[in-house]
Amino acid sequence: MKRKLGAVVVAAGKGSRMGTEESKQYLRLGNKPIIIHTxxxxxRMAEIDEIALVVGADDVERCRQWISEYGIRKVTSVVAGGNERxxxxxxxxxQLDVEYVLIHDGVRPFVRMDHARACFDEAVRSGAAVLAVPVKDTIKQVNESGVIQTTPDRRSLWAIQTPQAFRHSVVLAAHEQARKDGFIGTDDSMLVxxxxxxVTVVEGDYTNIxxxxxxxxxxxxxLLKKRGEER
Incomplete structure (x- = not known):
């Protein structure tokens, strides 16, 4: 019998905007790497049975060591990623043999468990769900010359986050179809x-940065300091 819920945590990117030699997911936040916080x-989520961690090929071994050091038992595989997210x-x-899956960015360490759980619950109900927050700012669509073309109604705009939750068979099929078509999307929900x-939106939190x-x-x-003070 398949396990109910798994998670794919993606941390294979290098990222240049941080301006550090070390990849952002391995920078220290407090006393441990960002990826470990995530x-x-x-x-801690009781619903999750197994976690697949995807990292850069050069980082597999040290991530396995950290997982052992920090006592993270649900990670069942650490694998090298590909050229694109x-x-x-x-x-x-x-790597997962589960009915449902949460897909999450390794550099979002502040996702709330109740929000991740709500996203999972919605995926069970409807098949696919994403965490998101309403856009606060006015958004403009601009052409290549920098001239505003349209102003979408802000009430219909949401900033999409992770985790994104799907029936495993559905999102796997979506990825396989995208591979067949040579299509690269900006997130997993786009493939579905x-x-x-x-895909249903579940309201999250602005601190899920x-x-x-x-x-x-x-x-x-x-945010880390505030969480510590609130405990």
Whole structure:
């Protein structure tokens, strides 16, 4: 019998916007690497049975060592990723034998467990769901010359986050179809949408930030301190 829920945590990117030699997911936040903070959140989720971690080929061994050092038991595989995030996710999906899967960015260490759980619950109900937050700012569509073309209604715009939750067979089929078509999407829900499958938005939290720049890292340190004070 398949396990109910697994997670693919993707941390194979290098990232240049952080301006550091070390990849952003391995930078220290508090007293441990960012990727460990992320994994610990999913480790604590009782619903999750197994985790596939996807990292750069040169980082597999040290991540295995950290997983052992920090006592993360649910990681059942650490695999090298591909050239694109999409390829890395596919490699992670191939490691799991579960009914449902959460796909999450390794550099989003502040996702709340109740929000990840709500995303999973919605995927069970409807087949596919993503965490997202309403856009706060006015958004303009601009042409190549920098001239505003349209102003979309902000009430219909959401900023998409992770985790994204799917029936495993559905998202795997979506990835396989994208590979067949040579299509690269910006997130996993985009691949599922291509199959004509509706994806439901579950409201998340603005603190579920993706750490990509030095400013993000500074904000993350403040969030970590606040969480410590609230415990």
């Amino acid at each position: 994994l610990e959140t999913f480790e 999409q390829h890395s996710v596919y490699k992670g999906l191939a 949408e291509r199959l004509g499958i509706p 993706k750490i990509t720049t030095p400013e993000d890292l500074d904000f993350a340190a403040l």
